[in-house]
Each structure stands twice: as C-alpha cells, then as structure tokens.
Amino acid sequence: MTQPPVTPPSVTQSPVALPPVPAAVTADAVSVLPARLRSRLDQSVAQATTWPVRQAGAQITVHPDDRTTITLSTPVTTPADATCSCLLSPRCLHRAAVLSAAPVAPAEPAPNPQVAAALPPAQVSDAQRDAARGLWSAAAAVLSTGIPGAGAVAQADLLRAVHQARATGLHTPATYAIRVVEHLRSAHHDNPAFRLSTLTDDLRDLLTACHRVSTGDASATGVARRDYEPVGDLRLHGLFCEPVRAATGHAGAVTYLADANGRLWVISDIKPATPDTAAQISPTGAPVDLGEVRLSHHDLSRAGLLAVNAHASPSGRLSHGRARQAVRATGSSWFDPPLATLWTDDHRTQTDRWLQAATLPDHARPATHDLAFLDGTILGSDHRGLLLSTDRRDALPSSGRHTADERPRTVVVTAPYDDPSLPYVANLRKLATHATGSRIRLIARFTGPRRVAALAFTAGWLPTRHGGHLDLGTTSLTRTDLPTATPPAQPIPGPEAEPLRSGGTGDGGEAVAGPPLHLVRYRLERVVAGGRSALVSGVADDSRRLAAAQLGTAVAVVDGLGAAGVRRTRDVFGRLDPHDAERLAVAWLTAAVYELAAGREMIRAAWDTGSL
Numbered sequence: 001m002t003q004p005p006v007t008p009p010s011v012t013q014s015p016v017a018l019p020p021v022p023a024a025v026t027a028d029a030v031s032v033l034p035a036r037l038r039s040r041l042d043q044s045v046a047q048a049t050t051w052p053v054r055q056a057g058a059q060i061t062v063h064p065d066d067r068t069t070i071t072l073s074t075p076v077t078t079p080a081d082a083t084c085s086c087l088l089s090p091r092c093l094h095r096a097a098v099l100s101a102a103p104v105a106p107a108e109p110a111p112n113p114q115v116a117a118a119l120p121p122a123q124v125s126d127a128q129r130d131a132a133r134g135l136w137s138a139a140a141a142v143l144s145t146g147i148p149g150a151g152a153v154a155q156a157d158l159l160r161a162v163h164q165a166r167a168t169g170l171h172t173p174a175t176y177a178i179r180v181v182e183h184l185r186s187a188h189h190d191n192p193a194f195r196l197s198t199l200t201d202d203l204r205d206l207l208t209a210c211h212r213v214s215t216g217d218a219s220a221t222g223v224a225r226r227d228y229e230p231v232g233d234l235r236l237h238g239l240f241c242e243p244v245r246a247a248t249g250h251a252g253a254v255t256y257l258a259d260a261n262g263r264l265w266v267i268s269d270i271k272p273a274t275p276d277t278a279a280q281i282s283p284t285g286a287p288v289d290l291g292e293v294r295l296s297h298h299d300l301s302r303a304g305l306l307a308v309n310a311h312a313s314p315s316g317r318l319s320h321g322r323a324r325q326a327v328r329a330t331g332s333s334w335f336d337p338p339l340a341t342l343w344t345d346d347h348r349t350q351t352d353r354w355l356q357a358a359t360l361p362d363h364a365r366p367a368t369h370d371l372a373f374l375d376g377t378i379l380g381s382d383h384r385g386l387l388l389s390t391d392r393r394d395a396l397p398s399s400g401r402h403t404a405d406e407r408p409r410t411v412v413v414t415a416p417y418d419d420p421s422l423p424y425v426a427n428l429r430k431l432a433t434h435a436t437g438s439r440i441r442l443i444a445r446f447t448g449p450r451r452v453a454a455l456a457f458t459a460g461w462l463p464t465r466h467g468g469h470l471d472l473g474t475t476s477l478t479r480t481d482l483p484t485a486t487p488p489a490q491p492i493p494g495p496e497a498e499p500l501r502s503g504g505t506g507d508g509g510e511a512v513a514g515p516p517l518h519l520v521r522y523r524l525e526r527v528v529a530g531g532r533s534a535l536v537s538g539v540a541d542d543s544r545r546l547a548a549a550q551l552g553t554a555v556a557v558v559d560g561l562g563a564a565g566v567r568r569t570r571d572v573f574g575r576l577d578p579h580d581a582e583r584l585a586v587a588w589l590t591a592a593v594y595e596l597a598a599g600r601e602m603i604r605a606a607w608d609t610g611s612l
Contacts, residue, residue, distance in 0.1 A: 010347040016053040017076045018098065019060060020105035021082070024163035024179070028079050030156035037093045042151035042188065044097035049189065051098075062098050070098045076105070100152045101185075102157065104178050107166055107224055108423035124216050131168045135177055139206050140585035142180065146531030147187045147199075155181050170213060172222025172361050176206035193245075200528045204592040207585060209361075222361055226317035228311035234259050237332040237339055240443055240456035241301040243473045244270050245419050253286065253297040253474075256368060257305065257318075262341045264315045264368040265605045267487065269297070291326040298474065301604040302467035304329035315367045333468050334441055334458050343373045343441065347390075347409075351607040354446045355600050364473050374411065376444045381432035385414040386454070388442065416445060416453035416473070423476040428454060434482035435459075449606030517602065520595040523558060527565070527588055535565025554598070556589040564588075 212220035252270035357369030415424035444452035539562030564587035
C-alpha cells in the first residue's frame with residue numbers, strides 16, 4: 001500500500017496568509033507585465049486566492065501548479081523579495097497575481113512622533129502637489145469605469161500613486177487610497193463584507209484630501225503612523241467590550257475604559273484572520289497582556305486598572321504588553337461615578353461631538369467619538385429594528401408634562417454586525433420580545449438620524465451573574481435573563497406619532513420620511529458601482545423630485561453630475577479625451593461633499609427635536 005508523503009516538520013500545514021506587500025512592489029510587478037498578460041490579470045488574481053500557500057521559516061511559497069513556485073522572502077520590502085520559477089519571471093502573470101492578492105503593507109511609523117506632531121508642514125511642496133494629482137487621476141479612473149473596470153491594473157495604478165504619496169509625506173490621502181484598493185479587491189472577490197457605501201465614502205475622502213493638497217492646504221497631508229506616547233498614571237474603570245470583524249480580514253476584541261475624569265480609553269487586540277478562522281475566534285475570552293495583569297477582555301470590561309506611566313496614541317488607544325506596568329483594581333457600576341457621568345450629556349452635546357469628530361482626519365478622531373449613551377424604555381420593534389423611547393427622567397418636569405426639548409423621542413436600535421456568528425441580532429430580538437416596557441441603560445454607536453447600533457446595556461432586572469452589564473456582541477441572552485414583557489406604564493410616543501426623518505434610506509433600502517436627499521446618495525453610489533454608464537438615464541427624474549422638495553442646490557449638483565457623465569469628447573486623432581474622467585471626478589466630488597454636509601445637518605436636526 002502506498003504510504004502518504006512525509007511532510008518536513010519545518011513546513012506549516014495550517015492555512016498560511018500571504019504577507020503584506022508594499023504598494024510599490026505590487027505596482028512594479030503589474031507595470032512590467034506585457035500588454036497581452038495585463039488583460040488576464042484579474043482572472044489570475046481570482047485564481048491566486050485558491051493556490052496552495054506554505055511557509056518554511058522566513059519563506060512563503062505559492063504553488064499555482066506542479067511545475068511553478070512563487071517564493072516570497074518575508075518581510076517583502078523590494079521586488080527582489082518576490083520571485084517565480086517560470087521562464088517569464090519577473091514579467092510573469094503568476095508573480096503579479098500573487099502580489100496583487102496580498103494585503104498592502106502599512107506605512108512605517110514616524111521616526112520621531114513628537115516632532116511630527118508638533119511641527120506640521122508649513123506649506124505644500126511641488127512634489128506633494130504632483131503626488132496628489134497622481135492620486136486624483138487614479139481615483140478619477142476608478143469613478144469613470146466603476147467597480148467592474150477597476151481591476152488589478154487600475155488598483156496597481158492607485159498603489160503606484162500611493163507609493164509616491166507616502167514618499168512625499170501625503171499620509172492621509174495615501175491611507176484613503178489603500179482603503180479604496182482593499183474595498184475594490186473585496187468587491188471583485190465577492191467578499192460578503194464588502195459595502196458599497198463604505199467604498200463611496202472612502203473615494204470621497206480620497207478626492208477631498210487630494211483637492212485640498214492641490215490647492216495648498218497643508219493640514220490635509222496628515223501625519224505618519226505614530227507610536228504611543230506617555231500619558232501619565234491612570235485609574236481606569238472597565239466600561240464594556242465588543243468583538244471586531246473587519247472587512248480587511250482582521251478579528252479580535254476591543255475593551256473600553258474610563259478614567260476618573262470620564263475620558264474614554266481603548267485597549268484592542270486585533271489580528272489577521274481568514275474568513276474561516278475569524279468566526280471561530282472567541283475574542284473577548286482572550287487574555288489582555290498588560291504588565292502583571294492577566295484578565296480577559298470580558299473580565300477587564302467589568303474590573304478596574306491602575307496603570308503606571310501609561311502610553312497611548314493620540315486617539316486614546318492604550319499600549320499594552322509586558323513592558324507596561326499595571327495592577328488590577330475594583331471596577332465601577334454604570335450607575336456610579338465616574339461611569340455614570342457618561343450619561344449626563346444631553347443629546348445635543350453627544351451628537352455634536354460625533355458629527356464634529358467625523359469631519360476630522362482618521363488619525364485625529366478619538367477612538368470613542370461615535371459612542372452614544374442613552375437611557376430609555378423599550379417599545380418593541382418594527383422592520384427597522386428595536387424601538388427605544390429615550391429620555392432623561394431626572395430632567396423631566398415633576399408635573400409630567402414635557403417641554404419641547406424634554407419629551408421622549410423614539411430611536412431605532414440595530415445591530416452593528418449582521419455576522420451570524422455574533423449574537424447581536426438574536427439579543428435585540430429577545431429584548432424587543434421579552435423586555436417591552438422595561439427601562440435599560442444603553443451604550444451604542446451613532447449611525448444616522450435617530451439611529452444607533454447597540455453595543456452593551458444594563459438594567460435593574462439584569463441578573464448579577466453578568467457582572468453589571470451585558471455585551472451584546474459576545475454574550476447571548478437567555479429567557480431567564482429577561483423580564484416578562486409588559487406594556488409601558490404610561491403612553492410613550494411611538495414611531496407613528498414621532499416619525500423618524502432622514503435624508504437617506506434605511507438599512508433595508510427603503511426611503512424614510514423627509515427631504516429626498518437619498519436620491520443624491522443613490523446617484524453617487526451608482527457611479528462608484530457602474531461608472532459613468534450609471535448616469536445615462538434617470539438623472540432628470542431625480543432632479544424633478546429634488547426640485548419639487550425645494551432642494552435647489554441638490555438639483556444643481558445632480559444635474560452637473562449627469563452632464564459630466566454623458567460628456568464624451570475626442571482629440572484630433574479620434575481618441576477619448578482623458579480630461580472627461582477629470583470632469584466627472586470634479587462633478588462627483590461636488591455632489592458628494594454637498595450630500596455629506598446636508599446629511600449631517602439633517603442628522604443633527606433629527607436628534608435635536610427632543611432631549612435624550
């Protein structure tokens with residue numbers, strides 16, 4: 001009987017992920033391909049995701065077939081670190097496909113973060129303007145063709161522009177461009193985590209940053225990834241934890257803590273994971289390695305810490321590991337100081353904090369900028385999600401009559417992830433069914449006009465075995481955890497009496513009441529999905545509906561987008577004019593910036609119709 005082959009012990013047999021590859025290396029591999037092979041690159045990239053990958057020491061090998069081997073010497077830093085055994089190498093399809101399928105390596109941190117933070121560039125250099133124009137042109141080409149035409153070659157053009165941008169110090173535009181490439185790859189690989197809305201937002205942010213740099217705005221260049229800096233001694237109280245399932249293939253957990261002044265901090269443990277292994281990870285049960293403290297994320301979110309000479313990023317992310325010094329301390333209830341103070345801010349303060357932070361570059365946003373702290377009564381549910389009547393009982397008049405700024409408002413509560421391996425949706429359904437009429441204290445994430453994504457909650461009826469609160473993404477509610485569903489003790493305004501107003505659409509795609517700004521957003525996303533062909537028809541109908549709603553500026557930007565989309569000019573040789581893609585990008589960005597600003601004002605108005 002034939003014996004199975006013996007595998008050397010130094011070769012890893014478990015699934016091996018491709019190593020991160022610098023943008024310049026991928027771009028170089030695609031640029032040297034002959035024209036006849038470029039047309040086949042997208043098909044080869046899709047095949048490359050199924051090729052066997054093995055690791056032996058610092059070398060990772062990929063085997064397209066029995067006769068060909070691509071070898072990656074890790075860390076991959078130069079084109080020479082990626083070789084292929086075929087005769088066409090390095091101008092071969094195998095090598096370019098593997099590098100195009102590998103994740104993009106992050107930028108190196110700034111060598112002196114204190115200097116980088118204290119001395120932003122005083123003016124934009126000519127090299128930076130050229131790099132911004134290169135990124136703009138590559139992004140404009142993506143808009144012109146849409147996702148179907150933005151294959152590996154277009155992605156390589158973006159990565160080449162990213163390399164130039166990083167070399168000249170355009171850190172923020174380069175970051176947005178990398179995200180665009182990752183989203184395009186997810187779309188071409190039919191990744192269920194792909195979201196067209198997220199790609200649209202990142203394209204808007206990329207074009208905005210490029211435009212600002214081109215016009216001399218040095219603040220749009222951003223800063224390189226910075227190391228953690230000393231923040232002194234901290235007495236921290238665990239708040240809650242949540243699992244992470246990122247579209248980039250990363251998975252893990254994040255724990256939120258508050259100090260004595262109510263400032264929020266974050267400890268995260270997120271690692272690369274394949275789609276198959278991500279669902280098997282139990283992130284909140286993993287230990288947090290912080291000095292001598294050995295607590296899981298679940299336990300840390302219910303305990304306390306005394307961190308000595310703590311280090312953190314500007315966004316509030318704490319450094320952890322054996323080099324840090326910390327000891328365990330007692331935690332605090334959500335109803336006791338200092339955690340209780342998080343629920344004292346009114347709706348206006350919370351929404352303004354969220355919307356103002358959203359206008360900042362990613363590196364300048366606090367990690368907790370979008371958290372909402374709500375008290376309210378569960379009304380039940382409808383097709384939008386769980387309905388919560390929010391109020392602040394300590395602010396209600398003793399007569400029981402509410403002023404315009406104090407009466408309760410209905411908020412739609414949804415799940416932040418629809419991943420079936422996480423219990424968010426099941427927990428919200430149980431709360432809507434078995435806790436109707438019950439009060440809860442909720443931590444959620446702002447997502448839209450009176451819409452939030454629930455993260456954790458507590459209530460007077462929650463059993464003590466949960467440690468004071470329940471993390472909705474990690475712990476499944478049981479029937480014994482829930483009270484008996486009862487109608488509210490007194491009439492509470494429901495959704496029929498207090499309609500939600502929005503300029504967008506619900507998660508299910510249906511338009512909700514309010515001015516039809518969702519028509520502008522729809523056109524923007526259609527261009528990203530299908531290119532300029534999405535503007536051939538339907539624009540005039542959208543303009544009429546916007547005009548009927550007295551949205552004159554919206555009419556102007558949509559008409560401008562439609563005109564740029566159908567314009568196709570040719571040069572004296574009969575070739576399509578490349579400036580048409582530039583004009584489309586300008587019109588698209590104009591509409592996108594308007595939609596963002598108008599949408600934020602509508603969100604603010606929706607939350608501002610009554611006190612939380």
